[in-house]
Amino acid sequence: MLDEKSVILHNLAVTNIDFLMKNIESLEQNEKVEVLLLIGYIHKIYFEYVKEKACFERAEAECGLLSSFTGQLGKRTYFQQSDITQMTMCISKLKHHKSTPKSEYVSDCRLPVNVMLNDDTRMEKKKLLDEKHGELPRLNPLDQAVLLGLYAKLEHLHFKDDILHEELLTVLDVVLDQPQNFCVQLCALMLRSNVERHKTRTVERSMMQLEELVKCVSASDKVDKTPLFFCTPVPPRWELERQLANLLAELGCLSSALEIYQRLEMWEDVVNCYKGLELRHKGEEVVRQQIAKGETPHLWCLLGECTDDVSCFEKAWELSGQRSSRAQRNWGMLLYSQKKFEEAVVHFKLSLEVNSLQAPVWLRLAYITLELESWEESAAAYRHYCLIDSDNFEAWNNLAKCYVKLGQKARACKAFQEATRLNYENWKVWDNYMAVTTDLGAFDEVIFAYNRVLDLRGKHVDIEILKVLVQAIDENLEDNSGNPSIKYKSQALKLFGHLTAQVPSNGQLWLLYCKLVLAGSDKNLDDLEKAAQLIQKSNRYSIQQINWERDSKTLKEVLEIAIILGKVHLDWAECLDIKARISQILGTAKLALKSTDSKLEQYKTSLITPLPNEIEELHLKLKEILSAIVTKSTAT
Secondary structure: OOOOOOHHHHHHHHHHHHHHHHOHHHOOHHHHHHHHHHHHHHHHHOOOHHHHHHHHHHHHHHHOEEEEEEEEEEEEEOOOOOOEEEEEEEEEEOOOOOOOOHHHOOOOOOOOOOOOOOOOOEEEEEEEOOOOOOOOOOOOHHHHHHHHHHHHHHHOOOOOOHHHHHHHHHHHHHHHOOOOOHHHHHHHHHHHHHHHOOOOOOHHHHHHHHHHHHHHHHOOOOOOOOOOHHHOOOOOHHHHHHHHHHHHHHOOOHHHHHHHHHHHOOHHHHHHHHHHOOOHHHHHHHHHHHHHHOOOHHHHHHHHHHHOOHHHHHHHHHHOOOOOHHHHHHHHHHHHHOOOHHHHHHHHHHHHHHOOOOHHHHHHHHHHHHHOOOHHHHHHHHHHHHHHOOOOHHHHHHHHHHHHHOOOHHHHHHHHHHHHHHOOOOHHHHHHHHHHHHHHOOHHHHHHHHHHHHHHHOOOOOHHHHHHHHHHHHOOOEOOOOOEHHHHHHHHHHHHHHHHHHOOOOHHHHHHHHHHHHOOOOOOHHHHHHHHHHHHHHHHHHOOOOOHHHOHHHHHHHHHHHHHHHHHHHHHHHOOOOHHHHHHHHHHHHHHHHHHHHHHHHHHOOOOOOOOHHHHHHHHHHHHHHHHHHHHHHHO
16 A cells, blocks of 8 residues: 555546546446546545535536535424524435436445434434425435535535534435445445544544444455445545544544554554553564564654654665655654754655655645745745645635735735635734735725724724725725726725724724715815814824823824814815804814914923924914914904
8 A cells, every 4th residue: 555645646547537527428427427426536635626626516416416505493402492593404406317226326235334322412313393394305325425525525624613513414414314325324424433523422423433334344245335436435444443543542542542553554553652652662663673574665764753863764765766755754844843944945845856746745845934934935835735725724825925025916915815715704814915905906805805804803903004095095096907996985984984983092093084085075065074073083082192292103193183173174164154153163173273282382391302393394384274263263
């Protein structure tokens, strides 16, 4: 058995797949489905998840099978008093598709036993309020094999949550509800054990089920069990036993697991088991005994893992004729653990030259070069990894980071889009995406991303991004598509309304909101009144900062706000003809500006050195606006 995936076998598989796909239309409908399922599982072996998904979806279409997840009221535990929503599947078959004869794939042998849960709290299966509504159509074994393909599509997703867990179990429950075919039943029970091993209430059933499956495949019946063998992920017997041993090891039954590993001559697992028992030297002894019987690159690599001795990996590399990708991979991992990143990169690259189908090595190489700030190398490694496994949001996120560092903002934007698609609930990814789209001038995406961050995080103020957005709308700059930015004003106003409701005490935020209201405006009465209200809030919250006059940055902001406040109120007064109302508006502005002016004058008297020229110019402008307000008020 091969230790790792072979590039040669992969190339042969690709050649045969191309031939099959070119001639697939000449096959009968059932044969088409079988071929598509087989090809889908081959793609899965080599991490080609996009192609795998396409094959399984086409197989589903060829079967005329329509499936979706839905919810129905029901109970899951014996003690539930009221019905709550339970996940179920809605399955239907298109009428124009010919149904596969049931007898064609039905096994005559004894099927693997479905071990009962026997839990005092959880029911064996969900009890739906409307049992008739939850009834499924009669599925033939080939339909069930297609549903296992749906499971395979979901299984490799990188985000593991309770919803995904429920989806996986729901698919398997549907398949197990109608036992007909040996291979389908075996795979469904094995896959259910893999899912249930992670839950306290079901881990015991998981172990008992694996024991039952091992007995079942070990039985020496002379009955044909092969229908749909190539359309399902049927494991060899030793793989089932290995899964059982792995579960026993996870449960702390290391001695029992060790016994199985030794019987199967799985020396790598034996070594790991001894490590778990804190008997690392015993693992070394076992490997040396096997080397004495006949040395192989694999055994020398295992010895290197036991001893952390670089010479073992050198020996494995030489013994393989410089063809052992594992030797270089383990060598690199040892150097990585010793924080020798530059040296580790060399060995990871050599490993990938021998075998490029090592997704974990591409990921490790990408991460190390990212840490070393070698952006070109890191981006190349992440690209290779994403070609193998396109559903890892962290890889896309880090690839985008590399592109940002390289100044390739458009490519970074595309990578962030993939990251957000795969992890829609991560506000940090959306925040990064928002920054990149701002640089690109994709203001519709900026607004969408900002709203998404607010939904996920709540209070989040990024003044720099908001400044760019407001300036683009105010000056009616072109966006990344060449369209005038004023078109985004209504969306931006909704964003600011949402944002100021969550963060009401930020003066700069209210200032930008005021500028946005006036952007592209003909300064009509409604806009000016709204802007005046907003700038008053901006001024109020700005001067509430303690000792604002002592910090030059804050002082500059307060003066700018006060000047805009004065201008807005003067413009507002110009639009009115009711003297009492004009007097009130100007009086409000005069009071606000005088307060700022007097505070600054008082602070100036305590200074030994004068204020910077920029501040003095703003102060002078403030006095001019204040004088204009007083003059206008007197004339009124």
